[in-house]
Amino acid sequence: MVTIKDVAALAGVSTSTASRAMHNNKVISDETKQLVFNAMKELGYEPNYAARNLANKTSNTIGVILPVAGPEIFQNPFFMEIIRGINQECNQRQYMVTIASGDTNEELADNVATMVKRGRIQNFILLYSKVNDPVVTYLHDQKIGYTVVGKPVDYENETPYVDNDNILAAKDATEYLIQAGHQNICFVYNNEEQLVSLDRFTGYRRAIRSADLANEYQYQAPVDTSPTDVETFGSWLSEHPEVTGFVTSDDIVGLMVQQTINQTADIPRKVVSFNNSLFSQMSSPAFSSIDIHAKQLGIEAVSLMMKYIDNKNSLVSKIIVPHRLIVRD
Structure with a gap:
């Protein structure tokens, strides 16, 4: 069975460096990370995330929260494009993605609370921003990390977000x-x-x-x-x-x-x-x-979230993705 020691040996680094590279630690250079990722691919090594999460009482999963709507929301290509961007960036960073949805505000808030308590998910991306949102209130009160796609209604100075103008x-x-x-x-x-x-x-x-x-x-x-x-x-x-x-x-x-x-x-x-x-x-x-480049909004949301996962003391920032008018006569 392939272990992290085998990966480290093939990459020519220490076991601790290999571990940090797998976790996308910012102190490890991109060149070293690539060496480790190449070794993982060559050996067919898959990190045991479940064991790591159990030990750390955390999760390497990002929760993605959809706005309140019925099943037709999954037919909306805008949200599918954002999720595609989120998945792409999370895959590169060795994170998984899970979706939270609900037909009412209460159901959605309950689903998010369950993900926090049972799934130990500590970081979320909201794909909407609206007034009087119980989900935002819950995340803020529980000090759960979250990034918003769209301009936040509440706690704007405390919330990292990605948006268009x-x-x-x-x-x-x-x-x-x-x-x-x-x-x-x-x-x-x-x-x-x-x-x-x-x-x-x-x-x-x-x-x-x-x-x-x-x-x-x-x-x-x-x-x-x-x-x-x-x-x-x-x-x-x-x-x-x-x-x-x-x-x-x-x-x-x-x-x-x-x-x-x-x-x-x-x-x-x-x-x-x-x-x-x-x-x-x-x-x-x-x-x-x-x-409005929906896929890029998803990619940037993950990048911004990872900044705060790596450094909880980072200054709150925002990213504005440019838009382009596509004319069809």
Whole structure:
């Protein structure tokens, strides 16, 4: 049976150095880490994480917390892309990933508490940010480490986070429509609790007011869109024939808007959305979307979290991932 001593001997380092390299300790150089990882691969060595976790009363698992939603959230490519980035970075750092989800705030908070108490998970990545979140309250009160994808609502100065400049991104999307000649533009969203929706509305509003346009329009779609939502939005649209441009909070909402527009083809209208997912690319016609680089958000979230795992005294910091407007005419 291959042991850590065999790995150390093949890599030409001491056993303690090999152990530190496997744990991605920052005092070990990248060159030495690579030597150890190559030796592990050649010998087929797999660290016994269960034994290490039992001894340390900790876990090498990162908990990833999804927003409250039904099973349809696993069909949302935005979250799948973030998780793909998280998995990729965690694999490189010899960490595992487990998912926490729930249909209600209470269920989600209970699931997270169970992961802490039974799974000994001490580090989490939240894939959302919203007001009055019991999960954040629990993690903060229990002094559990967490990083947020999105700007924190509470404890911002204490919380490391990764985000886009959603205000600027929405402003860019709205200004693109204005420059294309649209004078009446509506912001369509589906979750007012999410801080990201509030930021994107702020960006939309800034662009409208900066251009001295007379009207602002808002439409709140249901959180879980369905065929009946197209009919309902179609009724709203028939009451507002002057609206020809739409900034939507994400591609799923954008698809609902585009499907409605397709039924009123007599009036030229245009959609700009967020996430640049398959929903915007495969729609007929395809519509423009802001690429917020979801996979990179996941990678950066893990990198930021590891900084605090390695050094609990690190200053709290944030990472802003740039966005890009993908134009589809």
